[in-house]
Amino acid sequence: MRCVSDFFRVALTVAGKDLRVELRSRTALVSAITFAALVLVIFNYARDPAEISREALAPSVLWITFTFAGVIALNRSFSLERENAALDGLLLAPVSRSAIFLGKYLANLAFVLTIEAVTLPLFVLFFSVDVHGNLAGIGVTAVLATAGFVAIGTLLAAMTVRTRFAELMLPLLIFPFLLPPVSWAAQITTRLLAGRPVSEIVGWMRLITLYDVVFVTLCLLLFPSLVDE
Amino acid sequence: MTGSLQATAAPLLQAISIERRFGASRVLRGVSLEVGPGECHLIVGPNGAGKSTLLRILAGLARPSSGELRVFGSPWSADVASRQGVSLLSHQSYLYDDLTPTENLLFAARLHGMTDPLGSARVGLDGVGLTGRGDEPVRRLSRGMVQRVAIARALLTAPRLLLLDEPFSGLDPEAAERVIGLLRKQMAAGRGVILVSHDLHEAWELATHTHVLVRGEWKVSGPVQGSLESFLGQYRDALRE
Numbered sequence A: 001m002r003c004v005s006d007f008f009r010v011a012l013t014v015a016g017k018d019l020r021v022e023l024r025s026r027t028a029l030v031s032a033i034t035f036a037a038l039v040l041v042i043f044n045y046a047r048d049p050a051e052i053s054r055e056a057l058a059p060s061v062l063w064i065t066f067t068f069a070g071v072i073a074l075n076r077s078f079s080l081e082r083e084n085a086a087l088d089g090l091l092l093a094p095v096s097r098s099a100i101f102l103g104k105y106l107a108n109l110a111f112v113l114t115i116e117a118v119t120l121p122l123f124v125l126f127f128s129v130d131v132h133g134n135l136a137g138i139g140v141t142a143v144l145a146t147a148g149f150v151a152i153g154t155l156l157a158a159m160t161v162r163t164r165f166a167e168l169m170l171p172l173l174i175f176p177f178l179l180p181p182v183s184w185a186a187q188i189t190t191r192l193l194a195g196r197p198v199s200e201i202v203g204w205m206r207l208i209t210l211y212d213v214v215f216v217t218l219c220l221l222l223f224p225s226l227v228d229e
Numbered sequence B: 001m002t003g004s005l006q007a008t009a010a011p012l013l014q015a016i017s018i019e020r021r022f023g024a025s026r027v028l029r030g031v032s033l034e035v036g037p038g039e040c041h042l043i044v045g046p047n048g049a050g051k052s053t054l055l056r057i058l059a060g061l062a063r064p065s066s067g068e069l070r071v072f073g074s075p076w077s078a079d080v081a082s083r084q085g086v087s088l089l090s091h092q093s094y095l096y097d098d099l100t101p102t103e104n105l106l107f108a109a110r111l112h113g114m115t116d117p118l119g120s121a122r123v124g125l126d127g128v129g130l131t132g133r134g135d136e137p138v139r140r141l142s143r144g145m146v147q148r149v150a151i152a153r154a155l156l157t158a159p160r161l162l163l164l165d166e167p168f169s170g171l172d173p174e175a176a177e178r179v180i181g182l183l184r185k186q187m188a189a190g191r192g193v194i195l196v197s198h199d200l201h202e203a204w205e206l207a208t209h210t211h212v213l214v215r216g217e218w219k220v221s222g223p224v225q226g227s228l229e230s231f232l233g234q235y236r237d238a239l240r241e
Helices: A002-025 A027-046 A054-092 A097-127 A135-160 A166-193 A202-227 B002-008 B051-059 B101-111 B117-127 B143-155 B173-188 B200-204 B228-240
Strands: B013-022 B025-035 B040-044 B066-071 B086-089 B161-165 B192-196 B209-214 B217-223
Touching (some): A002 A027, A002 A054, A002 A097, A002 B101, A027 A054, A054 A097, A054 A135, A054 A166, A097 A135, A135 A166, A135 A202, A166 A202, B013 B051, B025 B051, B025 B192, B025 B217, B040 B051, B040 B200, B051 B086, B051 B161, B051 B192, B086 B143, B101 B117, B101 B143, B117 B143, B143 B161, B143 B173, B161 B173, B173 B192, B173 B200, B209 B228, B217 B228
Parallel strands (some): B040 B192, B040 B209, B086 B161, B161 B192
Antiparallel strands (some): B013 B025, B013 B066, B209 B217
């Protein structure tokens, strides 16, 4: 029992530190939100209204924006540990490596969900999409889809942080892992915005949940061997 | 007091024939070291001799290619217990520039599960003479002040074994004297210190053992004998070999 409480104490300490650093510098949040707003503006003006309806394009645009803005935030996650070799300081502490991963993961999840929460009203504004009545569904979908790809992103960010092209490597490596949750989330969003019955989205929701369970568990197990030389 | 600790207590650290290879290059060649309570082992050597690599291995941040490492009597392993009671001060500060010294120490104290993190952080900053500077972001502090915060972080948990890489770097004479006093207290409390330093005048005040590392192997190794001048002579001879 003591072991479990220590595990979560360490995870919350690491997450709290990351949130405090980000609130102080706002580097990742400002960059990701600015990027998200620019993507939405470009998609809005690049679309040919006569050929492609807003409703057809909106779900894909929303998830493209969420994921790429999320990757920007994930890149920051371990780059702050690279400054002054702070990651070595973390690894020297007599604490579970998996607890460190969980802390980094929780902080990243909070960042990316915050970015999504700020981006969603901009999306509604630019695409004039009526989310009234679907907000809870879109929120649950966002949390479920984000939980999985942030876990993979956190692991890959730890892997790429010591490489020369860390900012390039993370989007490249995460890409294959992003495809399943993002495509499932886009399918759910399309049906939610079209007012389709819940029975049509339950299958996708189950797939995303399974993806989350598998990848969060795998990442928790793999992180220690990744950071130990 | 130091002598009695050395005579009776089990070694804090035993490194036996440590080798470290990077590809074809052998950075450490059969280095052995035994550190007892209250001892301070001063390691010197030219740049690239393998001093920092040795410290990283002793701290558990890197693994030896061969050889045996025992910490507090147990074989070193990657589990949590092996990292308990060992602290490393490296060239890098391990600090977060956007946080204040107090927040950095508070984070380290919480990570180690200390019972009074804030109290420990304040005592730590007080110890290195930074009581009034605890609430400024680290990025605004001078190089010497950052080094003092890093030293406070390394000493925060009262580790039984301290590994220090250039602790006097960037410190003014007053701060260096303060750090020597802090380290003397640690040694008097039975803690072991391994000190890598080019500031030999400061380091000599603490050293109980000296080692000269050249191209990954000891050229001189043993208890302090004679004066700093005679040691410097040995050091120069080792470099010429």
